[in-house]
Amino acid sequence: MSGAALPLLGPERLQPLLAGYAAVRRAERQRLLLGGAIVLALALLAGWVAEVRPAVLWDRGGEFFGYFGRLFTLEAGRHAGTGVWNDPAEWFWGLGRWMRQLVDTLLMAYVGTLVGCLGAFLFGMLSADNLVRSAPLRWGVRRFLEICRTVPEIVFALIFVIAFGLGPLAGVLAIAIHTFGAQGKLFSEICENIDMKPVDGVVAAGASWPLMARFAVVPQVLPGFLSYALLRFEINVRGAAVLGFVGAGGIGQDLVEAVRKFYYNDVAALLVLIILTVVVIDLATGWLRRRLLGAELGQ
């Protein structure tokens, strides 16, 4: 605004620069338009395949919010028709039963995580490049882990419910298998990143493979393993909460029943309980993990 006028480039030098800028912008815009057109075409195709009916959403969209309204409106008791918070005793009428189910859900996640991680601990080391010489063994272990981790947990649960019957056992096994596959890969990656000097030292002193693993590998990888195992426990608590949908035990069983039978208040209560549990577990494992890492750094 003030001060001396800015020195400007002459038009003969400015023109080519402006033209170049315009060309770049035009190419960019064309690329963006092309990308947008492709995404739009795919979206229309997907919308046709997935039978998207915006009219239904328009008609029933209100119901979605109405649904949440009904979730939080008491249906029975002295305060019927008002917000659930007016009568917590009526809202959480089944608290005792639900708490037992929640405890079962947590125990399912615990046993599944423990069994899966113990298996992954061994198989993770067996598939690490730097610890096992035999390439076929590594290849076999890796493919096995891959199958266990790519088939969704709930599909395993469905199959196990047929084989083992309804109940938490099927859920525990589904969690254990999925955990085994997912953690095995992570554990083997940790093992591949260790310092090889202790391994060389122990092997040079004449140790067998189990002794080498015990004294040269485990001390290095244990904090990493434990931290990942805690993280997996967190994930498994979320997973265990929905396994009940297919009859594999835990709180999901009550939730799916409440949703299907339109017991709105129960749905709300169960969702609140599940979210609270997940938050508490996240905080607790987060605190433990920080302590573990802190202890490692402190040494």
Added chain:
Amino acid sequence: MSASAPLAEAARSRLPALRAAHPAQFRTVTPMRTAVAAVVLGMLALFVFSVWRLEIDWARLLAGFGRLFDFIPQMIPPGTTRGATWPTILHALAETLAIAFLGTLLAAIIALPVGFLAARNTTVNGAVRILSRRSLDGLRGIDALIWALIWVSVVGLGPFAGVLAIMTGDIGTFGKLFSEAIEAADRKSQEGVVAAGGSGAARVRFGVVPQVLPVLAGQVLYLFESNTRSSTIIGIVGAGGIGLILAEMIRTMEWEAVSLMILLILAMVAMIDFVSGRLRRRLIGGG
């Protein structure tokens, strides 16, 4: 062996002196070891309690594994059955992909403005920021399968409920990822825009958006990969896709169709991972 004997003898003779000089190193019971033993014992006790509480016993385990090993031969070779013919399976797979694609796209479109509102450096004010953060957390806290269950009871059975379920769950995830990416944007270009006299809107448009757009696109692709996995299972509660047929075939024990569908799902997931991985690398390289 014989050569090392005098050496070992010499080392052993120094042991009492070493023991006296460094008593702490020779203690078998250290506080650390006691603590570890206590934790392991506690975990073991909890494990035993869980096994009792969840009614897990050897007889059921053995019988179950016996049945499982009966199923495995029936899974080979994979094939179609009357309940699951090629057209129905392929249609269900296409539906699964469509659910994942549309759900991810819609979630990204809805989450974009929310992400800007939830980021510290582009939000309108603190109250809006905290409000949008909390609502995103709430959406994210509920599993996609639970959302599917809820949407099925709102819009009815079918893939549309699946699209809405994937979308609702992902708005939360996208909002969080987007706002974190926006907060991590380099400040220099924003300061440049402001120094050249740009308004607040211009700062976001020219200082933030060009930086974060490739990052956000990468995150969208990444979540699309993860959603192809989730959309294979939401059919179990009736929200469309291959999960519905898969659950049916498992319940009616048509194992050759089950193994065929699992293989096809794995192939589809691997293909989507490959394509989206290449696209993401191009985005990061070219962005």
